[in-house]
Amino acid sequence: MSDSLGSGAPRPPQTTLRHRLAELRGAAAVPRPLDARALAALAANPGCRRRALLDGAGVDKTALASKLGSPAAFGQSQFAFMRGNAFEAKVKADGGRELLRLLGIEEPGAVRVPDLAAAGPQGRAARTALALREATVAREWALLDHPMLALDVAGSPAYLEPDAVVVHPDGRWTVVEIKSFPMIDGSADASKVGAAARQAAVYVLALERVAALTDGASVAHAVLLVCPKDFSNLPAASVVDVRKQLSVTRRQLARLTRIEEIADALPDGVTFDVEGCSAEQLAASVEAVPHAYAPECLSSCELAFHCRERTRLSGAVEALGRSVRGELGGLTTIGEVLAAARGEAGDPDDPTVHAVRRAAALRAEALACR
Template identity: 50%
Template sequence: MNRLDVLRGPHPAVDHNARTIAALAANPGCDRRAVFDAAGVDKRAIARHLGHPAPFGQSVFAITRARAFEKLVKADGCAELLRLLRELFGLDVGEVTYVDVAETGEPGHAARHARTRELLRGAARAAADGRAAGVLVDHPLLRLDVGGTEVHLEPDVIALQAGGRFHVIAIKSFAIIDGRAEPAQVAAAARQAAVYVHALRTLLAAEGADPALVAHNVVLVCPKDFANTPTATFVDVRQQLAVLARQLARLTRIDRILDRLPPDLTFDLRPGPDGTPTRPADDLARAVRQVPARFAPECLSTCDMAYFCRAEAREQAATDLLGRAVRDALGGLATIPEVLGLAEGAREPAEDEAEIADRLRLVHRFYAEALDAAAKEVAVA
C-alpha cells in the first residue's frame, strides 16, 4: 500500500477533475487541499463527519438536467453540436469526422488516453502540413501532472477546425438569456476550460507539435433563453490560462509535503458494516490539523473543507480570515492579536517586523484621531 492509499484509508479514491485543479491552483499554498486531492480523499465526507458540511454542490435535479442537456447536444454523433460549430466557425459539416474515444479500442484510462493522444497527434500533424480537416473528438482523455500527481481529465469534446486549430468545447446547463449568462458561472466554466486547454497544449508539446495550435478561445455551449435549445459562443480564457500556469508552477511537489507529515497519518473514517463512519470526530480533526491549511475567504465557494478551515482559522484568530490581500500586506503576521499588539504598541516588534510595526502604529494613530474627531462632533451636535 503506498502512502497516498494509507492517507485515504479503505475508501474509493475521488478523482481529480478540471474543477478541483482550478480550485487547487487558486490556493497553491494550501498543503491540506494538495494532500487530500492527491490521495483522492473524499473531502465532502470528511467535512460532514467533522460537523462542518460543505454548503454547496449540485442538487440531484441540477445534475440530471446537466446530463440531459449534454445528451441532447451530443445525440446522433454530436449532430446538434456540429450544427452549432458550423454556425460559429463556418464549418462544412460534410468535412467533419466524428470519433468517440470511449467506443474505440480497449476500455480503461490508459487505452483511452493512448487513443486520444494518437488522434490528436495525427490531427496536429495534418494541421501543421496544411491538410487539416474538421474532427470532433468525443470523450477524450487527457493527462496532467499536478504537483507530482498524474491526473486524468475529461473535456466534453475537442474540435479541430478545418482551419487547423483545436478548440475545447464545454457543455454547460446554465442558461444564456438575451446573450448574457450568470458571470460567476461563466467564470467557473472558463477556469475549468483553461485547465483542459493547458492539458491539451501540454500533450501537443510532448508530441513535438506546436501548443499554439490549441485556441485560447473555448466554445461554451449552453441552453438559450428559457428553452432547452443549445447555443454556442466563444469564451476567451487567456487570463485564466496565465493564472493557472503560474499557480501550477507554484504548487509544492506532493512528495515534499508528505515528507513533513507523520508516517502513520490517515484520514480513514473507519466505516462500520453499514458504511457509517465510526472514527471519533475529534480524532479525525486532530489528523486533519496535522496538515497545514491556508484558509482564504475564496475557499468558501471552492472547497468542501471551507467551513472546517474557517472555524480553525477563527480559533487561531488567523490573519487568513481577512483575505489574501490584507494578509500579504501584513507581511507574515499570522494572527490578529499580533497585529493589534504591534499597532497599539503593546508588543515589541521583532527585527523583521519593524517596518510593518511603524505602518500599523501610523494607521492606528490616524484611526484614533478620526474616532476622537467624530466623538467631538457628536458632542457639539
Template identity: 70%
Template sequence: MSSYPPAGPPRRTAQIPQQTTLRRRLAGLRGPAVPPRPLDARALAALAANPGCGRRALLDGAGVDKTALAAALGAPAPFGQSQFAIVRGNSFEAKVKGDGGAELLRLVHEHLGSAAQPPGPRARVPDLTAAGPEGRAARTALALREATAAARAEEAWTLLDHPMLALEVAGSPVYLEPDAVVVHPDGRWTVVEIKSFPLLDGAADPAKVGAAARQSAVYVLALENTAQKLEGAEVGHRVLLVCPKDFSNLPAAAPVDIRRERAVTRRQLERLTRVEDLAAALPEGISFDPALPAEELTEAVATVDAAYAPECLAACELAFHCRASARAAGQVTTLGRSVRGELGALATVGQALAAASGPGPGPDPTAEALRHAARLRTEALHTAAEAASCRC
C-alpha cells in the first residue's frame, strides 16, 4: 500500500486559504471601502513597457485606484479623454458596427481576407452576454469555438462585438475587452481596434498607431491562450485599425503588423514579479487607501521601489509623484533611460558630477568619458567667452 498522499483534491484545498489570504491582503492595500480597479489592455501595455517598476506592478495587481491615489498625494495626473472625445468615439464605433457589422466585415475582407468569399447578409453575430467577467470570458470562448466550427463547415464570417478575454498577469487573472474579434471563413481570428483619431491620406499619427499596436498585442496574447485549447485555431499577427477617413466620419482601415509588439509584450509580462511576492515584502499595516493622510500615503508609496523614466508621464497616473521623488533623490533616471544606461553604476546626478570633476579611483571608462565631456564643455565655454570679448 502506497504511503504517498493522494494528488489533486488536497492540493486544491490547500490553495484555497492561500488565495483567500492574498485577496484579503490586497483588499487591505486598497482600503476597506475601495473596490478593486480592473486592469485593461492599455494599462497592461504600459505595465509591460516598464516591467522593472515594482510600484506599478503591485498597485495595478492589487486593483488600487492610482488616479485617486495620485490626487491624495497632491500630484494628480491629467489622464483620460474629454467627454467630447468619448462621445465622438462611441458614435463612430456605433456607425462602424451598424447593420450587423456589415461595414466592419467589409473592411476586414478588403484588407485582410480578400481570398475568402465576401461576407454576406447572414454573417454571424453571437450574443456574448453573461454574468460577470468570468461568465463573459467563458461565453466568448464558447462563441469562438462555435464560430471556428461554422467557418470550417459553412465558410461563414463571425463578428464578436466586445468579447471578453482572459489573460494571467503576474499570477492574477486579467479580463480584457477588445472592440471586436472577427472569425474568417478559414477559421483565422483577427483583432479589430476602432479609434477616433483620423487616417489622413491612408496614414495616422505614428505615436497613436504605436500605442494602438501595443494595446492590440495584449488582446492577441489573450486570444492565443484561448486558441491553444482549440485544435486548428489560428490568431492573425495583423490587426485591423479602423479610424475616421480624413476629416469625415466615414470609416477607413489599415492593417497593422504587431509581431514585434507581441513578442516584446509577452517577454515583458513574463518578467513581472508575482503580486503575492511584492505584497509579502511590504511591512505589515501598509495601505494605499486614498482616504488616508497625504504624509502616511507618501510613506506607504515609498516602501515600494519604482523605476521612473520620463516615458511614464504619458502612461502612469503616479508619474508626477514619482518624478518629484526621483528629482529630490537626484536620480539620473529623470534624464531618461538612455542616459541612465550610459552612466552605468552612477545612479545619481551627484555621483556623475563628482566623476566628471575628479580623477576617480582606477580606470573607469564611464568616468573617463564624463571627464572628457567636461573638458570639451569647458573649452567650448572658454572659446565662446573669448569670441564675445572680441566683439566688444
C-alpha cells in the first residue's frame, strides 16, 4: 500500500503548518502550550501579529526576551506559586468537600468525580468531553478536577486546563477559578478579579464548543471564584459575571489573523531558535514580524520591554498609549506631532493638525502667564 503522504502527494495544510511552526521554534525546542492567561492577553491585543505567531509556534518568549537583552520583569514568584497550589489542594481535599460546601452540597458522596486521565492533551480533551456529556445525560452533580478543553485560535489548537468545572443536575456547566489572593469582607482586589474573569472567559468560550454538541447542556456565564477568606486559609466564594469579558474575548479572537498567513508572509531565514541563534539573528527575526505595542503590554507580554524600546527608537506614537494614538489620526510619529504643533508641517485644514496647534498655543499661553 502506498503512503498517502509520500513524495508524490502534498501534505495536508495542518501538517504543513505544524512543520513550519516547529522550524520557527527550533527543532530541539519543546513547544510552550497556550494557556488561558496567554489567550486572554492575546485577545486584548488581537492586532499584534508578533505575539500571535510566537504563541502559536510555542516559542518560549521569556527565554527569547532574555536573549534579546530585555528580560520580562513580571511573573508569579515561586512563593506565590506554591501558596496557590497549597490553597487549591485544600479546596479540593477530601473529594472536594470544601468546594462542594461552597456550592451548597454537604455530602460529597452525592457528587460524581470522573477520572479524566488519558494520553496527551488531545486524549484528555476527548475524555473531558465524554465525562461532561455523561454527567449531563445522567442529570447528576459532577466535579471535573482539572479538565482539558480545546479551543481553535487563529487556526491553531490550544489546550486549556481550568481548575475545575461543575456539572449541575439541570445540565448547567460552571467554571471554577481558584485563586490565592484574599477576599476581604466579601470582596477582592478589583484588578485581580478582572484578570481572573478574563481568564475564566476563555474557559467558558471553550466549554461552549463542547456544550453545542451535547443535548441539554448549557454553560453558565457566571463563574465561581474561590479565594481565601480575609486573612485566613478558609475558602470563600464569589459569583463573577463574565458576560462582558466573554463577548470581548470571542470578538477579539475572531479578529486574529490566521497563523499560517503570518508565517507565509515571513522572509526566508526567520527563526526563533533561542538555543541555536545569536541575539542579533533573533532580533532580526523578531523585527520581521509586525507588532502592535501598547503600554498595557507591559503587564501581560514577555516581549513588552523589547517592543517598547523599538517603538521609542522609531518615535512611534504608540508608545504614548492607544487612546493618544487614536486621537492623532494620520500623525504617526512624535516628530510629526511636534512639527505640526510648531507649524512646520501638516495640513492646516486637517482637524488633528488644527487641534495639535491649538493645544500648543494654549500651552504657550499658560506658560507665559506663570
